[in-house]
Amino acid sequence: MKKQTKRILNICIIALAIVFLYWLNANTSKQGMLVAILQKSAILAIAAVSMNLLNGFTGLFSLGQAGFMSIGAYVTSILVIPAENLNGIYYMTGVNQGLLNFRMAMANCPPWVQSFFPFLAILAGGLAAALFAALIGMPVLRLKSDYLAIATLGFSEIIRAVFSSPQMDSITNGSYGLKSVPNFPEMAGGLIPSLVTPFLIAAICILLMVLLINSSYGRAFKSIREDEIAAEAMGVNLLKHKELAFTASSFFTAVAGGLLAMYMRSIEAKTFSIALTYDILLIVVIGGIGSVSGSILSAFLVTAGKEWWLRFFDTPLYIGTWQAPLFRTGFRMVIFSILLMVVVLFYRRGLMGTNEFSWQGIMRFPQWFRRKFLKRKGAPPKGGDDT
């Protein structure tokens, strides 16, 4: 396929997506469910791609995602909750005086400066997590495979425990959590409505990660994944690149965490338990370890499947007067788990394997489909047993 055709198709897809988002924005009230699902998917897509950057492209099996997301979520929330609400939220212990003064100073800035604060808050969350990752990376990244997973899991739980501890009450509001986090901010004075913001941020983050993966750093990451000794013999500094991948991945994970806080409007430490890490890991595995487009695709499929498409399994089903058994709250998760097992059994390497989305791939799809499912049609194979 010609390069120009591809470019035209890409522009068409992006234009369609933009039109679709603005249409959603005009019909928010009717399409509430769809908006919620798509936004959550976009946020989880950032987290999944950043986990893939680490697990799929650098070969570092880390399970610290929830911890880094919680850093992003807390830092962002603390910085964006309206200053006048702070005393109401920290009603148990009161707000830390330094924090309150800082927030008051922020509230006194001119409005055009204030319109940047939500983005700076998300950025601050990311940077805080990146700093933390760089610090724990030095000891932790010397570990290999399972041990690395255990160590990062441990740190993730430590972060959660620290955030919910009574000693942190005046900053994180301990186990009460933070409420009244404002919704996604608008951009460019309302030109980009708040509904579109998470998609735009997700697109920017994923684009940055793709650029990183395709750079010479990305090649070094992949060579580390493939063979550490050979990579070292080629002059790739193992620790430096592992540290870079870990820090970058944590940064983007925390950005996803900050967006998640804005999406949920209230956070508590319990949200960021190990279950969240597994949700992201699930998306990565289903999409294909080592495929960015697979992670994005599966973020949408998994979220929609879990939260929306399978909902009807949760409501009682009547056929005539006969009530079908099993259809009750929670049955959806049983079906979801069965579907997962089916996917894992038949697509061992995930939906996309290590392939990326390409227009050629789409064009070849009918051929592939014919080969795979309609083999029996047509001429019998030569030299078969029946001759």
Next chain:
Amino acid sequence: MNLLSVKNLKVNYGGIEALKGISFDVNDGEIVTLIGANGAGKSTTLRAISGLAPISGGSIVYKGAPLPKTDPQKVVHNGITLAPEGRRVFPNLTTLENLKVGAYLRKDEEGIKKDIQYVYSLFPRLEERHWQMAGTLSGGEQQMLAVGRALMAKPKLIMMDEPSLGLAPLVVKDIFAIIKQINSEGVTVLLIEQNANAALKIAHRGYVLETGRITLTGTGMELFTNELVKQAYLGAAKKE
């Protein structure tokens, strides 16, 4: 001119002395081979020079200055590369990506492009398969890739660890012809081989390594005709 000079090199692996103090020299423009049986310490020597194995004694002098220890980046940067044992290409990267990783420490885009073409001219098979995952290449092609990848760092000295391992005799012949060609274009080669027959034929000088010690040394031809070497390593040579 003396390019690399190893003096009394000792390496310990978990209490076992793999190298018990070996000394040898590699002169500029030579092919030098270390031959020896399994476990003689050949691979350990190369790993020690490239900074992958910890050195417990002795010195490695390169271009008149001591080589930084256990710092593979500096070693590669100084112009010494290793085509490791068992090829160790990156299986899930394409041939081209493998070559690009080989040039990782270089920043001159133009030079890298030129050297990729140079490697392709040495191994036309690699150009045909530049888009293919290295894991799907045949053994011989993977060895070509390993050598090509090591050349991408623009080395003064290229160290090859058993380039004939597990390859058909005809392919081995090709590889050795290429090694000679690379050498004639100005790259010094330190070659490690179990296939002493082939290695000694192309080498200017050779050393025989036995359980961590150098026991014999001489020019390639001297060793090739040496009775002891014939008996121990050149089983096939007896029939001639």
